[in-house]
Amino acid sequence: MTSVPAPPPDRLPDGFAVRLDPRTRRRDGGTALLGGSPLRLLRLLPRARDLLRGDRLVxxxxxxxxxxxRLLDAGLAHPEPVAAASADLTVVVPVKDRPAELDRLLGALRADRATAAVPVVVVDDGSADPAAVCATAGRHGARVLRHDVSRGPAAARNAGLAAAGTDLVAFLDSDCVPRPGWSGVLAGHTADPRLALVAPRITALESAAGGWVERYEAAVSALDMGRHPARVAAGTAVSYVPSAALLARRGALGTGFDESMRVAEDVDLVWRLTVAGWRVRYEPAAAVAHEHPATTREWLRRRAFYGTGAAQLAARHGAAVAPVVVSPSTAAACALLLSGRRPAVLAAGGVLAVTAGRLARRLARPGQRAPAGLAAVLVLRGSAAAGRTLARSATRHHWPLKS
Structure with missing residues (x-):
């Protein structure tokens, strides 16, 4: 397994602003914040309450x-990045046998004023027709590195990382088309000295085919992490971000992706970075379109291939690979609700009520009544989040479970 360096001890710089997530709620007269992922209750000391009188903190x-x-690392707030007018950036594109897609991507980079002049490194990972890749890159002024034999996307990205001479490196797969302004929004996050990676939202590239696969991918693609910004870490709502589109701080990556992994190398890198103390962010205000599979066969093949990474992740990261982590009481309530029968629905309500009662007793402060209402809100929100996770996991390609 490759290593990453420790993050710097630097604090957030003056002028850096964060804003509470719209889903974060103030409780107990403003003395506590409820939100984040996993859902938590953060009690504020009087000094913190004085500093955080509104939803924004500078x-x-x-x-x-x-x-x-503290708010960032709890998932209760998100940065307000100021888009960088220009960034010390290199774009790395790993490619194999996709000259047409590469031409489309490089054309989009050159058409975007923010990236028109940035250096681009194309890493040809053993293409059958290297001359076509070289000619396509040459038309757009991109530098080409070549592996005579395919070594996998991790090795290709690492070759580009090593060749980059800038502080920031963006990785874009050849089947992507970045939307205008994407790089500036992402680069703005690097004002945080502990920020290692930041990823845009990956949306569906428009197509005239219009089959069920494309409609499905446009709605619930495994590459689309949703419309809300988030901190990224194992066990949270956004546990990883795909390497199809990433912006990285070069000094944080060390030796980069694990080249022994042909799949799930992005998940592995994210988890190694967060364990080391770096921050990883998801920023949907920046968008990159992706050409999703167009046929059922291609969709199934890609899903099966992605699924092969679960064993390697489990060997490296243990239980963190589990896509579903639910409490026994939540699992029981969900199972009862799925039956659809009235007695079972009533029983599910009873299970949740007992859980809320136990939580209220744990939350009670000396000399005060147990906060039954707060406990009920926590249990209902947690159960709803677990239900959404279970529903989404029904179509995922990673299936180890943890209870």
Missing amino acids: VGDAATAALAA
Whole structure:
């Protein structure tokens, strides 16, 4: 397994702003915040309440920097990145036998004013027709590195990473088309000195085919992490981001992706970075379109291939690979609700009520009544989130479970 360096101890800089997630709620007269992923209740000391009177916090000293960092790492708030007008950036494109798609991607980069002049490194990972790849890259002024034999996407990205001479490196797969302004939005996140990776939202590339596969991928693609910004870490709502489109701080990646992994190397890198103490962010305000599979056969083949990475991830990261982590009470309630029968639905309500009662007793403060209403909200929100996760996992390609 490749290693990553430790993050710097630097605090968030003055002027850095964070804003509470719209789904974060103030509780107990503003003395606590409820939200994040996993759902949590964060009690605020009087000094923190004074600093956070609204939904926005601007770093101006050590105290506000510490509070902003705590809110970020709890998933209760997100950065307000200021789009960088220009970034010290190199774009790395791994490719194998896709000259037409490569031409489309490079054309989009050159048409975007923000990336028109950035250096681009195309890594040809053993294409059958290297002359076609070289000619396509040459028309757009891109540098070409070649592997005579395919070594996999991780090795191709690492070759580009090693060749980059800039502080920031963006990885884009050849079947992607970045939307205008994507790089500036992502680069704005690097004002956080502990930010290692930030990923855009991956949307469906428009197509005239219009089959069921394309409609499905446009609605619930495994590459689309949704419309909400998020911190990225194992066990959260956004546990990883795909390497089809990423912006990285070159100094944070160390030796980069694990070249022994032909699949799930992106998940592995994200988890190694977060364990080491780096931050990884998902920023849907930046978008990159992706050419999804168009046929049932191609869709099934790709899903099966992605699924082969679960064993390697489990060997490296253990239980973190489980896509579904639910409590026994939540699992029981969901099972009862799925039966659809009235007695079972009533029983599910009873299970949740007992769970809420136990949680209320745990949340009770000395000399005060148990907060039954707050406990009920926590249980209902947690159960709803678990239900959404279970539904989404029914079509996922990673299936180890943890209870």
